[in-house]
Amino acid sequence: MLFSEQLRKAVDPIWEASFHHPFVKELGEGTLDLRCFRYYVLQDSYYLTHFAKVQALGGAMADDLQTTASMAHHAQNTYEAELRLHETFMKELGITEEEKASFVPAPTAYAYTSHMYRAAFAGHFGDVLAAILPCYWLYYEIGERLKHCKPNHPIYAKWIEAYGSDWFKQLVEQQIARLNDIAETVSAKDLERMKQHFWISSQYEYLFWDMAYKLEHWPIEEEDVYAKERA
Numbered sequence: 001m002l003f004s005e006q007l008r009k010a011v012d013p014i015w016e017a018s019f020h021h022p023f024v025k026e027l028g029e030g031t032l033d034l035r036c037f038r039y040y041v042l043q044d045s046y047y048l049t050h051f052a053k054v055q056a057l058g059g060a061m062a063d064d065l066q067t068t069a070s071m072a073h074h075a076q077n078t079y080e081a082e083l084r085l086h087e088t089f090m091k092e093l094g095i096t097e098e099e100k101a102s103f104v105p106a107p108t109a110y111a112y113t114s115h116m117y118r119a120a121f122a123g124h125f126g127d128v129l130a131a132i133l134p135c136y137w138l139y140y141e142i143g144e145r146l147k148h149c150k151p152n153h154p155i156y157a158k159w160i161e162a163y164g165s166d167w168f169k170q171l172v173e174q175q176i177a178r179l180n181d182i183a184e185t186v187s188a189k190d191l192e193r194m195k196q197h198f199w200i201s202s203q204y205e206y207l208f209w210d211m212a213y214k215l216e217h218w219p220i221e222e223e224d225v226y227a228k229e230r231a
């Protein structure tokens with residue numbers, strides 16, 4: 001069994017939980033509360049900024065120049081495809097500069113991005129790839145599942161379109177193939193560590209939906225901007 005297949009099997013219950021999370025289901029149905037999506041877009045912009053940095057770190061850690069160049073290209077892609085999409089959403093949702101300036105990463109967004117840096121710190125390029133692969137792969141599977149949903153909210157339809165597209169499929173396949181190539185060359189101990197990064201990232205992907213659905217916040221905050229909305 002390919003290393004990627006072993007990983008996919010190990011996280012199946014976690015990914016199933018993501019597929020059935022109310023955030024994902026309601027996004028597909030178009031019934032998701034816009035406050036949750038708005039919150040998600042802000043937290044995800046923070047996440048993507050760090051994701052691009054981790055991709056660039058991975059590029060710096062790669063053994064060959066082709067992979068370095070490819071990872072740098074992927075980092076640019078995160079900016080061009082996803083962060084720009086979020087910028088459009090922010091405009092459409094009327095998120096103000098003031099709101100952006102007072103942004104605070106939520107506990108889960110902070111923990112998830114920290115996990116990716118920690119994986120990078122663990123050793124080699126394979127660690128980085130294993131930690132970032134669920135982001136590509138899970139979103140691809142969600143995109144495939146939601147592809148046929150026609151939520152009557154244009155923002156949700158645009159989100160689904162982004163992840164259900166063919167360019168995205170190629171991106172995911174390329175990273176899976178890369179991970180399998182690396183798996184052939186590293187030790188059993190390395191593979192175990194990579195498996196753990198993948199598993200933890202999968203758990204955080206689930207937590208990320210949950211964070212947005214519940215408008216998660218730190219237990220003690222000077223000014224809780226979401227307190228009024230939760231009340």
Ligand SMILES: Cc1ncc(C[n+]2csc(CCO)c2C)c(N)n1
Nearest residue numbers: 044047051077078082135136139208
């Ligand atoms: C929490 C969270 N996880 C995964 C993605 C999806 N994603 C993030 S970077 C990347 C690769 C380059 O586009 C992909 C697919 C997201 N947006 N937010």
